[in-house]
Amino acid sequence: MQRNVNNDTEALLSDIAKIENEPGYNHAFLDEQTKRMVRRAILKAVAIPGYQVPFSSREMPMPYGWGTGGIQITASIIGKADVLKVIDQGADDTTNAVSIRGFFAKMAGVATTEKTSEATIIQTRHRIPEDKLTRAHTMVYQVPVPEPLRWVEPRETETRKMHAHSEYGAMHVKLYEDIARHGRIATSFDYPALVDGGYIISPSPIPKFDNPKLDMSPALQLFGAGREQRIYAIPPYTKVTSLDFEDYPFEVQKWEDCCGLCGATTSYLDEIILNDDGDKMFVCSDSDYCQRRCEAGHKGPFADDRISDEQGERNAS
């Protein structure tokens, strides 16, 4: 049922007009009263940057941990004209991404895409695309644990007070313990960030490589935690600072290798073990970015080992 966008705008529009969502269900699965509740929470979240607004999260037809918070946000904001992209660890073709895309293609009858530039809503599990986002994008993050202070203070009543009084010393102590133990800040994902000098947020488990992209992003960024029942947001063009120390400034991951397929040196790379001898290669985690670079003729050291889809199917069968 998945529909990919083609370049012909007219054909696209008539395609959209023809698409109906699954009979027997409301547009985008949720009932209207639930959508209004989520929408009101989103508005307060946008008005108070970084503050976690409680909302009464619904049961979704998939388990917690699969992005039920993100799905409820997407369902509440998505309209007929939207084009949805879903990524899981940067990739468009993993189980989580494919099922969520299929869910909305079926339940909302919207067009879906794998191209960052064509999308209006990008629901993401733990990455921000390598391409520059624009004001036309809305990012929807799936968040497992929205409370950055939870590992420091287990009581919700206390973390609320800590946020209310910007009492964030404990967070710095946590980072300091990293330095004492490892000689550097070893936190590499879900790296705490301060939004507009006010609230500290958990940017969902994106790698800290992506933290600088949160800062002054032209896209509206919405975060949904279904199990923990929280929604928070970073409005466009908002200052987001990753916590650090004067003598241990914030740093992102770097690799000595380049992407094995497209040769990119500036993207976030995943390590792939190739055989029992421990040979390995690195590839871009953003599959759309890597694909486009390959098509444009960029080549990494493993580019010639790449197998076509046809070959892959033959090998599999």
Next chain:
Amino acid sequence: MENAAHKRQEIPAGSNAPFGAGFTDPVFDSQKVFKIIMDAMASPGSVKNVDVPCDNPAAIHPATAAVCLTLFDSDTRVWLSDSGKQLADWLKFHCGCPIVKNTEAAKADFAIITKESPFPGLDIFPVGTPECPDKSATIIFEAQSLQKGVNYRATGPGIMEANHFSVTGLKGELIDYMEGNKTIFPMGVDAVVTGETSLVCLTRTTSIRNLKICT
């Protein structure tokens, strides 16, 4: 498409059809209007056109009516500056929202301050608590028009450099109030200012300057 057939009209006071038509297509029209409000909230001070038709009672602008139909339901307590029966009945019929009494403004989730009413002083509305700043009111504040008039410049989160907007018939106290509102962050109220068929949002983090004084 299907909306083209429906022309927006104002329901006069004392009309035989006191409720008029709500959204033609409640699901998609409210989604469209919500997207407009969300974009406006994410970019305070930028004027957005609400191009989704619905009938509005004479007491409020079409844009205000669209916001009500989009956000109100039985879970939202609404405070009205207008004591007329038509608006309260219209809201009850279309949204089913409880209307809070004049003296109970501190319990309101939303407030509508209509174009004809005097400025009630916004201190009566809830601003939330330091722990729960979201338990605060959203004020829908009607001006005459957002096309021309006094020029304001808004800065803050959501805004690249500055957003400019013009308002006619906005009671100046609102801007003063919103400036004071900023100082109690994270508590505070958020405002949606409407004029005819457009709206502009001002959040608790927005700095607003009157350009005449500024320059």
